[in-house]
Amino acid sequence: MSQSQTAAPNPAQARTVGPVIIEAESVTKSFTNPDGRALPVLDAISFSLAEGEIVALLGKSGSGKSTLLRCVAGLIAPSGGTVAYRGTPLNGANPGVAMIFQSFALLPWLTVQQNVELGLQARGVPEAERRERALKAIDLIGLDGFESAYPKELSGGMRQRVGFARAIVVEPDALLMDEPFSALDVLTAENLRNELVGLWEGHEAPVKSILIVTHNIEEAVLLADRILVLSSNPGRIKAELAVELPRPRDRHAPRFESIVDTVYGILTGREDRATAAIAVAEHPTDGVPRPARPAPTPINTPLPVVSPGGMAGLLEILAARGGEDGLAEIADELNFEIDDLLPLVDAAVMLGLAGTKGARLEITADGREFAAADILTSKQLFARHAVAHAPLVRAIAQALTATEDHTLREGFFLDLLRRGYSTEEARQQLETAIDWGRYGELFDYDRDDAEFTLDPSAYPALVGTA
Known part of the structure; x- marks a missing residue:
């Protein structure tokens, strides 16, 4: 039937x-x-x-x-x-x-x-x-x-x-x-x-x-x-x-x-509403001050569980489609469900590389630069945006700069993450951060020793974030 x-x-x-x-x-x-x-x-x-x-x-x-x-x-x-x-x-x-x-x-x-x-x-x-x-x-x-x-x-x-x-x-x-x-x-x-x-x-x-x-x-x-x-x-x-x-x-x-x-x-409209809420808090129309939104932290701003390569692919497709399109249209052409693309959208929006307008996705100027860059430049751009907008990635990199030998065991970060996540979710957040940090050459991770090490090339991306 x-x-x-x-x-x-x-x-x-x-x-x-x-x-x-x-x-x-x-x-x-x-x-x-x-x-x-x-x-x-x-x-x-x-x-x-x-x-x-x-x-x-x-x-x-x-x-x-x-x-x-x-x-x-x-x-x-x-x-x-x-x-x-x-x-x-x-x-x-x-x-x-x-x-x-x-x-x-x-x-x-x-x-x-x-x-x-x-x-x-x-x-x-x-x-x-x-x-x-x-x-x-x-x-x-x-x-x-x-x-x-x-x-x-x-x-x-x-x-x-x-x-x-x-x-x-x-x-x-x-x-x-x-x-x-x-x-x-x-x-x-x-x-x-x-x-x-x-x-x-x-x-x-x-x-x-x-x-x-x-x-x-x-x-x-x-x-x-x-x-x-x-x-x-x-x-x-x-x-x-x-x-x-x-x-x-x-x-x-x-x-x-x-x-x-x-x-x-x-x-997907939470970013637009959050921005509007901040604007009202800072410039209330009735003259009554509103409490400002809490600053993003690894607990209140989780990393979308996607790879940098997957997010880059979405941005490249979006750029090729004129920079703006509906997610339903993109998903239909790629034979995916819309839901399969949502984490990629969340990651791009988090890093300031794309924005949402209702059910449509629009690439930003930073997103265009990232999508068009060669691999070395894209890594540098990703590192800069991750440090600026991904709280857990920034927290790991900054913590590594604070130690004498620029190394830390994973247990330090897992203990902190368990204050806001289940054990499984904390592990997933850390694994995503490892993937993002490695791609941006911010830090490396030794799985045998369960240890993070700051990458020397990370310093330019970290300037001004301490």
């Missing part, structure tokens, strides 16, 4: 929004770092999920969307605020939900049927009824004939189908999905998304609502009735958008592309 945005929905099948199933009120969540400091992940998040709707939680890495989903499931307790299921605050696992995980989470020693029966067995459902319901769910998601197969015998798409069957067999009020398609190849993911829409629209799946976590903008617009866009570090709801398009939805329809552009603009 071909997708068409203009296809009229079947009135007999159309879903209506009913009573609220889940309500989150001012949910805050912090974790404790190894040194005992609190690491805020979610900040005062409030939203509801009602019968008859699909809601997407959309955000970049660090937005806490998976943590929020686990709070909704009752797998972790919020540090503040409440999550209620049909008006009753949770005090443990949510009885009305089932989850589908990114990593499939199947037990390898059990067959497909046994994996699907797990939830029913935990609820004390008799064996005969378990078998009947499991076989019906397996048939519904297209795995009839594989009941006795083990997970190792299945492809990734088939294993995720088992995850779907295991979730819907318990007939939950709300189906919670945590990046359910991100571990699959593009074609398999697209096929499963379409089948999910078909089951939902045909009222075949025994669920009343769906809450899906994703970082993929197009996926959110394809599936959701509402999109909650989360900011990062800590996660807050930045915007809520209604997607009033009939299903199935056409990616290339103007209204679909317009919504994608709007969401993209929300995700």
Whole structure:
């Protein structure tokens, strides 16, 4: 069946929004770092999920969307605020939900049927009824004939189908999905998304609502009735958008592309808003002084996890396209998702080499110079911009200048980063800084000794930054 945005929905099948199933009120969540400091992940998040709707939680890495989903499931307790299921605050696992995980989470020693029966067995459902319901769910998601197969015998798409069957067999009020398609190849993911829409629209799946976590903008617009866009570090709801398009939805329809552009603009528009906020703080229109934005630090301004070469490639493409273009157009031509380009955009904007205007990206004069430079000059330019605009790179280089032998062990920086990041995130930030510092010939890193060393050629870039 071909997708068409203009296809009229079947009135007999159309879903209506009913009573609220889940309500989150001012949910805050912090974790404790190894040194005992609190690491805020979610900040005062409030939203509801009602019968008859699909809601997407959309955000970049660090937005806490998976943590929020686990709070909704009752797998972790919020540090503040409440999550209620049909008006009753949770005090443990949510009885009305089932989850589908990114990593499939199947037990390898059990067959497909046994994996699907797990939830029913935990609820004390008799064996005969378990078998009947499991076989019906397996048939519904297209795995009839594989009941006795083990997970190792299945492809990734088939294993995720088992995850779907295991979730819907318990007939939950709300189906919670945590990046359910991100571990699959593009074609398999697209096929499963379409089948999910078909089951939902045909009222075949025994669920009343769906809450899906994703970082993929197009996926959110394809599936959701509402999109909650989360900011990062800590996660807050930045915007809520209604997607009033009939299903199935056409990616290339103007209204679909317009919504994608709007969401993209929300995700990438923070620099413009931050600049406006600073202007108001410094020159308030009502005469009342505002507090200035805190200075960028390695904690409040994380490095986008991209390579300098990848960012340079984006700038070269942008320069070749006249210096300005929409990210959707660039992504479409390169056969990438917009989301794949977002970290590269963040890096270019951070270094002052590009800027965003809504859903469009525009190269700056510095960006043009960088894109046109030979390799040696590009390294020098990158070093200068990294020291000026990337707080962690600058902090490492400056710390190295302060030691007698211009060396420092990595533990010094990891301990500092863990004050604001999880252990895994701190490691990722440091690895990105190593990549950037090496490219700009600011410092080197000896992995055997876990030690940083200042590059003698770094001094010109560091002049005036101490």
